[in-house]
Amino acid sequence: MSRPEHIGPPELFYNDSEAVKYTNNTRIIEIQMSMSARAIELLNLPEDQPSFILDVGCGSGLSGEGITEAGHYWVGMDISPSMLEIAVERETDGDVILSDIGEGVPFRAGSFDGVISISVLQWLCNADKVSHNPFKRLKRFFTMLYSSMRSGGRAVFQVYPESPKQMELITEQATRCGFTGGVVVDFPNSTKAKKIFLCLFAGTPVGNYQLPQGLGNENENTIQYSNDRFTGKKRKRNGDVSRKEWIQNKKQKMRAKGKDVTADSKYTARKRKPKF
Amino acid sequence: MKLLTHNMMRSHCKGVVNGFPLKLSSSQVDVKEIEFNPDFINRMLSRLEWPALVQIANQLGVGEGLPEMLPEEQKFEDEDVLKKIHHVLLEVEVVEGELECPETGRKFPISKGIPDMRLNEEE
Numbered sequence: 173m174s175r176p177e178h179i180g181p182p183e184l185f186y187n188d189s190e191a192v193k194y195t196n197n198t199r200i201i202e203i204q205m206s207m208s209a210r211a212i213e214l215l216n217l218p219e220d221q222p223s224f225i226l227d228v229g230c231g232s233g234l235s236g237e238g239i240t241e242a243g244h245y246w247v248g249m250d251i252s253p254s255m256l257e258i259a260v261e262r263e264t265d266g267d268v269i270l271s272d273i274g275e276g277v278p279f280r281a282g283s284f285d286g287v288i289s290i291s292v293l294q295w296l297c298n299a300d301k302v303s304h305n306p307f308k309r310l311k312r313f314f315t316m317l318y319s320s321m322r323s324g325g326r327a328v329f330q331v332y333p334e335s336p337k338q339m340e341l342i343t344e345q346a347t348r349c350g351f352t353g354g355v356v357v358d359f360p361n362s363t364k365a366k367k368i369f370l371c372l373f374a375g376t377p378v379g380n381y382q383l384p385q386g387l388g389n390e391n392e393n394t395i396q397y398s399n400d401r402f403t404g405k406k407r408k409r410n411g412d413v414s415r416k417e418w419i420q421n422k423k424q425k426m427r428a429k430g431k432d433v434t435a436d437s438k439y440t441a442r443k444r445k446p447k448f
Numbered sequence: 449m450k451l452l453t454h455n456m457m458r459s460h461c462k463g464v465v466n467g468f469p470l471k472l473s474s475s476q477v478d479v480k481e482i483e484f485n486p487d488f489i490n491r492m493l494s495r496l497e498w499p500a501l502v503q504i505a506n507q508l509g510v511g512e513g514l515p516e517m518l519p520e521e522q523k524f525e526d527e528d529v530l531k532k533i534h535h536v537l538l539e540v541e542v543v544e545g546e547l548e549c550p551e552t553g554r555k556f557p558i559s560k561g562i563p564d565m566r567l568n569e570e571e
Binding site (some may be wrong): 221222223224243245247251253256257260263265267268269270271272275276277278279280282283301303316 | 569570
C-alpha cells in the first residue's frame, strides 16, 4: 500500500494536480463519500435538529457535501491551499479555513456539536519539519479540539494507521486530553474494505454511551476460540484406564503383531518397592 | 469567510488568553444565497457572541435591522428578524481582507474567501 504521508508534507503533496483528482476521479470520490457517510452515521446526531459540524481536513469539501445533505452545517479546516480553492470553486455550503491542525484548532470553546475527519490523523504522526514533534502536535490538536466541542459531542476520525503503535499513539494522546471512546473497525477480515474509525466523546455523552459496532463483524466463518488447553487440568490418556490395563493392552497389541512378548504373571505392572 | 465562522473563531497563537474577537478589515464582500433554516439559527444563538456579531455586521454595513440585544430566552419567533440574522451569519461572505489577533497583533490574510490561519514556528 502506498503511503502518501511518506512522500512529503500534506500541503505539498496535495498540490494542484493531486487536488484535481479529487474532483475528477470517480473512484476517489466514491470512496471518500462512502467513508464520510459512515462517519456521519457514527456521529449519531439527532435527526430533527440541524447541527454545527467541524470537518478536520475537509480537502475539496467532498465529506462536507454529505454533511449538507444530512441537513447540517459545517466549517472545514485543511492545510492544502489547492484543495481549498477547489472547495470554494465547487461552491460548497460550508466555510473553509486554511490551517495546520498540529497548530491547534482556532475556534472558541463549545462551538461544535460534532467533528468528522476523513483520512487525516495519520499525517499528524509524521514530522515533516525539524520543529515538528508528533506527540506535541497531537496533544495541541486534541486539547484545542476538546475545548472547541460542546459537552457530550462526538468526534469521528477515519484513520489509516501505519502500525498498531501509531494507532496507540493517537488514542493515547486523545484520552490524555479528556476524550473517551475507542476504535470501531469495519470489515476487519478484509484487507481492502477494512476501515478504522476512532470514535471519541467529549465530556459526558448524551444518551447512547455505547461505542457503535463495526460493520462486517459477524464471525460465522471463523473458528470459535477454545480455551480447553489452558484450564490447567491434565486430560487422562486413552480414556480412564489404569496403568496395569494400559500395559496389558500394549502387550496384547504386540502379541497380535507376532512380537516376542513375556507372558503375563502376577508381577506384571506391579509397582516395585522403594528398596530394590 | 462567513460571519458565523468569524464569530466562532479565535486566535490560536501561543500565549493568547482569549483571542477573541479577531479584528476584521475587508476589501471585498460578497453575498451568496443559502437556504434559510430557522431551527438552526435559533439553535446557534446561544453560542454566538452577540455584541461582536453586531459590531462586525455594522462595520460591514449589513447590520441594519439586527437587534442590539439577545432576548432572555435566546430565541426569536419573528421570521423577519431570523431571516436578517440568517443573512448576516451565512450569506455575507468576506472574500478579501485581513484578520488580526486582538492580543498579539498577528495578521491573518483572507484571500478568495479563505482565511489563512497558519502560524510560523514558535507562534
